[in-house]
Amino acid sequence: MATSSQNGNAYALEGQNMHIYYGSFRAVKEITLNVEAQKITSLIGPSGCGKSTVLRAFNRMNDLVPVARFEGTILFRGKNIYDPDVDAVEVRRRIGMVFQKPNPFPKSIYDNIMYGPKINGWRGSKSEMDELVEKSLRAAALWDDVKDKLKQSGLSLSGGQQQRLCIARALAVSPEIILMDEPCSALDPISTLKIEELMFELRRQYTIVIVTHNMQQAQRASDNTAFFLMDDDRAGMLIEYGPTEEVFSNPKDKRTEDYISGRFG
Ligand SMILES: Nc1ncnc2c1ncn2[C@@H]1O[C@H](COP(=O)(O)OP(=O)(O)O)[C@@H](O)[C@H]1O
Ligand SMILES: [Mg+2]
Numbered sequence: 342m343a344t345s346s347q348n349g350n351a352y353a354l355e356g357q358n359m360h361i362y363y364g365s366f367r368a369v370k371e372i373t374l375n376v377e378a379q380k381i382t383s384l385i386g387p388s389g390c391g392k393s394t395v396l397r398a399f400n401r402m403n404d405l406v407p408v409a410r411f412e413g414t415i416l417f418r419g420k421n422i423y424d425p426d427v428d429a430v431e432v433r434r435r436i437g438m439v440f441q442k443p444n445p446f447p448k449s450i451y452d453n454i455m456y457g458p459k460i461n462g463w464r465g466s467k468s469e470m471d472e473l474v475e476k477s478l479r480a481a482a483l484w485d486d487v488k489d490k491l492k493q494s495g496l497s498l499s500g501g502q503q504q505r506l507c508i509a510r511a512l513a514v515s516p517e518i519i520l521m522d523e524p525c526s527a528l529d530p531i532s533t534l535k536i537e538e539l540m541f542e543l544r545r546q547y548t549i550v551i552v553t554h555n556m557q558q559a560q561r562a563s564d565n566t567a568f569f570l571m572d573d574d575r576a577g578m579l580i581e582y583g584p585t586e587e588v589f590s591n592p593k594d595k596r597t598e599d600y601i602s603g604r605f606g
Contacts, residue, residue, distance in 0.1 A: 386569030391577025445495030501532025
């Protein structure tokens with residue numbers, strides 16, 4: 342099996358022996374999960390099994406939860422992102438996030454895109470800004486919808502467009518990895534398919550990790566699938582991880598088979 346040290350960038354993220362706590366409650370237990378670069382990896386499993394917790398660990402978003410505590414290692418470009426000399430804000434710029442509910446800022450479409458670059462110290466002329474806005478909106482397959490109304494509020498868009506705006510906003514700061522936590526759960530089926538198509542486009546350039554409770558979505562739209570379950574103490578464990586096709590058509594673990602065939606969860 343390839344590792345990043347042997348083989349360039351085979352893995353975009355290497356989560357090793359991760360335990361994650363909220364206060365004294367251990368929400369995630371002993372998870373080792375390597376994310377392949379320029380692939381779509383989906384995290385599936387029943388509610389409460391730690392999918393979002395693991396996803397948020399990948400860009401230190403859990404640092405913002407005062408009671409959350411991380412044990413273990415996550416290597417990103419050969420460096421543990423939890424090392425004391427690592428800047429969590431920079432980690433979140435390079436590893437962006439899109440949330441369950443579309444959450445554009447109550448600002449214009451244009452300013453939604455420029456917000457991240459500006460707080461990251463981006464300096465450029467008006468025409469360079471215009472270019473960055475267009476490039477980000479194009480990459481999120483939203484440019485044609487909004488090019489004539491960039492001054493309108495992001496909140497005036499439909500739900501699916503708002504989610505693509507949030508993806509465009511994430512792309513504007515040039516991340517390498519995009520984490521998505523149930524990005525389609527508030528969207529209708531057509532908007533959902535648009536986001537999935539967009540993910541395939543983005544995969545050419547970015548690594549994507551997506552949490553989804555929708556098994557059809559994991560099957561349709563991801564290269565690799567990680568299946569989580571809780572143990573008797575309600576700690577989330579990784580049960581099975583591999584190419585999506587194998588996990589769904591030929592699961593190695595009986596518990597995976599039971600879950601994907603709908604016998605529980
Ligand atoms: N901010 C928090 N404070 C305390 N417990 C939390 C917090 N966030 C999540 N948890 C707990 O951690 C466990 C895993 O939650 P989560 O990662 O959200 O699961 P999933 O995304 O798989 O539904 C659950 O038992 C949940 O109640
Ligand atoms: Mg969740």
